[in-house]
Amino acid sequence: MQNDTIYLRKNPLCKRCKRDGLTRAAIKVDHIVPLSIMPISIDQDEDDYVSNGRDESNLESLCEQHYANQNRSRRQPLTALLNDKVGALLKPAGLEASQVPLTIVCGAAGAGKNTYIARHAGPDDTVIDMDIIRTELGIPEDTWSSAALEQCLMRRNEKLAALASSPGPAAWFIVSAPTATERDWWREALRPIALVVVLASARTCIDRINATRKGDHADRSIRAVKKWWLSYDPEHQDQVFDATGT
Numbered sequence: 001m002q003n004d005t006i007y008l009r010k011n012p013l014c015k016r017c018k019r020d021g022l023t024r025a026a027i028k029v030d031h032i033v034p035l036s037i038m039p040i041s042i043d044q045d046e047d048d049y050v051s052n053g054r055d056e057s058n059l060e061s062l063c064e065q066h067y068a069n070q071n072r073s074r075r076q077p078l079t080a081l082l083n084d085k086v087g088a089l090l091k092p093a094g095l096e097a098s099q100v101p102l103t104i105v106c107g108a109a110g111a112g113k114n115t116y117i118a119r120h121a122g123p124d125d126t127v128i129d130m131d132i133i134r135t136e137l138g139i140p141e142d143t144w145s146s147a148a149l150e151q152c153l154m155r156r157n158e159k160l161a162a163l164a165s166s167p168g169p170a171a172w173f174i175v176s177a178p179t180a181t182e183r184d185w186w187r188e189a190l191r192p193i194a195l196v197v198v199l200a201s202a203r204t205c206i207d208r209i210n211a212t213r214k215g216d217h218a219d220r221s222i223r224a225v226k227k228w229w230l231s232y233d234p235e236h237q238d239q240v241f242d243a244t245g246t
């Protein structure tokens with residue numbers, strides 16, 4: 001593709017390697033969100049984000065290895081990564097409506113869900129978040145396995161179940177939930193007072209991840225951003241918070 005060649009000439013080094021302090025020649029250009037599936041007007045403040053391929057904010061130069069990783073992960077359906085037990089834990093049966101005023105905060109990795117909560121939550125509020133749970137359980141961020149994921153999801157589900165009986169000023173629950181079906185499922189199960197989708201463009205999320213995470217953890221997060229944007233479908237009852245400039 002002509003545009004890719006031009007981009008590669010201007011950006012000859014692998015962006016992922018560079019992030020990890022390595023210098024390696026890029027051989028391919030990856031479209032952060034494949035143009036064929038990228039929704040129109042991903043971000044109204046960046047009209048030029050969605051374009052006919054000339055827009056460079058959607059492009060990334062990658063070395064052979066990073067490009068191969070990227071395409072392998074794109075082909076692999078999420079369900080292939082999850083065993084049955086984890087699958088059942090993702091949407092736990094038997095949850096009851098929260099008795100604590102609950103806000104569900106959805107969004108891609110790097111969108112700014114934690115920042116949003118930090119700005120809106122009170123000091124005694126409960127925050128239910130897989131990253132916090134992982135830290136509580138002493139699982140390092142670069143060693144995700146299905147056993148670790150299972151352990152975290154079980155703890156998360158205990159905390160969610162406790163919302164039906166525990167007192168407390170307010171609670172916040174972080175879940176990426178890109179699809180309307182998933183968000184509806186959580187609304188139905190937990191009866192929150194609000195569900196907020198924290199929205200930042202894929203480019204913004206990826207830049208934030210590149211600035212704060214390294215190696216596998218960053219790669220996994222970037223893949224999660226792409227997956228999130230590929231599956232995101234807005235619905236009218238979502239409250240949307242634009243976090244691109246924050």
Ligand SMILES: [Zn+2]
Binds near residue numbers: 014066
């Ligand atoms: Zn590389």
